[in-house]
Amino acid sequence: MRLSHLLVCSVFIFFVLYAPQPLLGLFAEQFSVSPATAGSLMTATMIPLAVAPLMYGLLLAKRNPLTILRYTMLLLAVTCIAFAYAPSFELLLLLRFLQGLTLPAALTAMTTYIGSTYQAEHLQKNMTLYIGSTIAGGYFGRVFAAVFADLWTWQSFYFVIAAGLIGSALCIPRHQVAIVSNALSPLNYLKQLATAAVLKLYGAVFCMFFCFAALLNYLPFILRDTFLITNTRDIGLVYSGYLIGALASIATPWLLRKSISPWHLLSAIFMFYSTTMVFLMSSQLLVFLLAFTGFCGAMFIIHSTAAPLVNKISNAPPSVTNGAYVSFYYSGGALGSFLPGLVYQYYGHVAFMAALLFVCLCGLALVAAGYFAGKKTTLG
Template structure:
């Protein structure tokens, strides 16, 4: 399978994951639910995303990841069509949960394919390209969903996603050799992940995405309540800071060459992540947007550094390593997409950001500990 084909598949798959996010306030009004309940549309997807990838990682150790990817994309296409016709909020939640069960199969299959097929510098470069495609998918999925909702109907965007997923899935090659390792017992695979450095990195990724999912999930409500921005198209355009910040991920290989080690770079960027959260407490729109751009850029650099690093330091097969990575990543997203929303409802914008800052500092403590723990991990 060509890498370009896989990257386009990734783009459409992330459309499915993030398209509802800028529409949460619209869904809250349309179905007469609170912001926290509307935010549960993301939580309903993040919960299975947090649990299923490790299980899929164990299964993918014995299966062709491209076959899994093809069927997962076809299932996602069907759920998109059903989502567009759903008459109730409860059915939307159910369909989002089904998407959450399917998405980790696709995500783990893609990272497994890259982790198994490429090594050393090629692994770093192609994993960075994959992460770039997820960033683009997250951005364009949000913005296009908002634009379609404003100009036509939000359902029309879901029909386009479904058509694209179906076409791409049918073009995935069927006769490519399987990229699988010699099968061991599930317990043996899990034991291979029980390394202090690997677990610290997973914990830091959990904290990173907890903060990111929380801010982006409740961004439409902050823009409405604090800055009086109510139009879905304008809310979608605010996510431009997401794309501008994403360009920072392109610089990750260069930053790694200039850093003492990946752990050192992670410490520096987690510090920047914390600083941008402090700036996001501002009630001035220009400061908030600038901080939001920096926040997104920091997150993408952390992600682009951590994903290849865990593949290098883990002794487990690529499918298991990446399955666990995706599990920790979306565990943070599942909690971040709901718990901080309750803080926001009760105490407002400032308390919401303070709660995220606390979690971010926990992530900084974990990568600092990983940096100081051993020179083999730090310099290797």
């Protein structure tokens, strides 16, 4: 399978994941629910995303990941069509939960294929390109959903997503040879992940995405309440700072060459990530937008550095390593998409950002601890 085809599949898959985010305010009004309840549309998807990838990783250790990718994309297309016709908020939640059960199979299949097919510099380069595609899918999924909702209806974009998923899935080659690893029990696979450096890196990734999912989930409400921006198209355009993440992630290999080790780069970027959260407490729109741009760039550099690093230092098969990575990543997203919303709902914008800053500093501490735990592996 061509890498370019895989990247197109990734874009449409991330359309599914993030399209509802700029529409949360619209859903809150349309179905008469609170901001935290509307935010649960993201939580409903990220809870299974937090649990299922590790199980899928164990499954994919003995299966062709491209076959899994094809069928999961077709299932996602069906759920998108059903989502567009859902008459109640409860049904929207159910469909988002079903998407959450399906998405991790696709995400783990893609990262497994890359981790198994490429090595050394090619692994770093192609994993970075994959992460760039997830950024593009996340950004354009949010913006197009907001623009379609403003110009036509929010449902119309879901029909576009379904068509893209079906077309991309049907073009995945069927003759690809399955990537099979040595037959071990699930417990033995998991034991291979249980090293201090790997677990601390997973924990840092959890903290990173907790903060990111929280801010992007409640961004429409912050823009409405603090900056009086209510139009869905304007809210979608604010997500343009997200594009800087794509540029930043592409620069990650260059930054790694300039750094002593990936751990040093992660520490520096976590500190920058924390700094942006201080400025995101501002009630000045320009300061907020500049900080948001830096926030997005920092997150994706961390992601682009951590994903290849964990593949290099883990002794487990790529499917298990990446399945666990996706599990920790979206565990942070599941909690971040809901719990900080309660802080925002009761204490406001500044307290919300202060809570995220605390979690980010925990991530920085885990990176530092992971560096010392795996120093010989990563520098020697």
